[in-house]
Amino acid sequence: MSDVYLNGSFMPASEARISPMDRGFLFGDGIYEVIPSYQGKLVGFTPHIDRMQRGLAEIGIQFDWSHAQWLEMIRQLLDLNGNGDLGIYLHVSRGTDSKRGHAFPSGVTPTVFAFTFAINPPPTGLPGSAKSFQVASAQDLRWKRCHIKSTALLGNVLHHQQGVDAGYQETILFNDQDELTEGSSCNAFIVKDGVISTPPLDHQILPGITRLLLLHILRTHSTLTVQERVISKAEVLDADEVWLTSSSKELMPVVAIDGKPVGSGEVGPVWHQAQQLFAAHKFDDPHQ
Ligand code: PDD
16 A cells, blocks of 8 residues: 655555545545655656646646745655656645535635556667557646636636636636627626527537526527527627626626626626516426
8 A cells, every 4th residue: 555645754555545625526626646756756747746846826726835845846756656766646626625615715724635656667778668548639628628627627616716806706707709698607698678688508618507507598588689699799788788697696787898898787687587587487497
């Protein structure tokens, strides 16, 4: 059984415990490194730690171990695990919070975890020593699969925090073509001249259940016009009303974007109508 490092202590891997409320588990909110070590000799130690420190700084995790502190922990971990040909996995998450929320919590201590794993002896490059791969080819879709409700939410967390840092509750997002996609943790709707529109389902947005229920309720129980279509940023900024939807927010009216009022700057009449319809019918199952 290998020994691991967790939050200041070395212990058998079987004894290491991390809370499921850890943001690394809930949001993928952390940074990791893998450093190879051959018989106790590390490859690229300084640039690996440099990259980890850059990543931590970029996502706003305050964890300021020096290279010497990392090295001391790694040396002890390698000694405990026999100093053979080992990969060293390092992981720092934002830490364990008491509740789940996208915004960075205050007062939590980062979780620091490290373990080793066996790696092959280093390739020599000598004749007859080569191993080779066969590979598949694919279009790079990272991370253009926002329709998957994945727990890898760091991108969402960083966008959410952008809004929080500016003093707002959410951040609405646009793609490279300046088309509306969604909020960092919700879907988005606009209203213009009484017509309700929301972006169509594709890889750019999560197929929200609140969105689904709302569209169904509006189409079944009102004469309001509802469209699923591409919406430009200009249309959003010119909308009479903007709403966000999610299971925790239901329908949330947006009264300002980047400090500029949406429509009149007040909660709009179509929102009142839609929220009342939603309240009346949200327990209906749309598939029954
Ligand atoms: N967020 N889009 C994103 C990126 C979301 O994270 C969510 C939900 C939604 C709305 O989906 P639904 O209506 O099914 O809740 C859209 C949840 C509430 C969260 O992460 O807390």
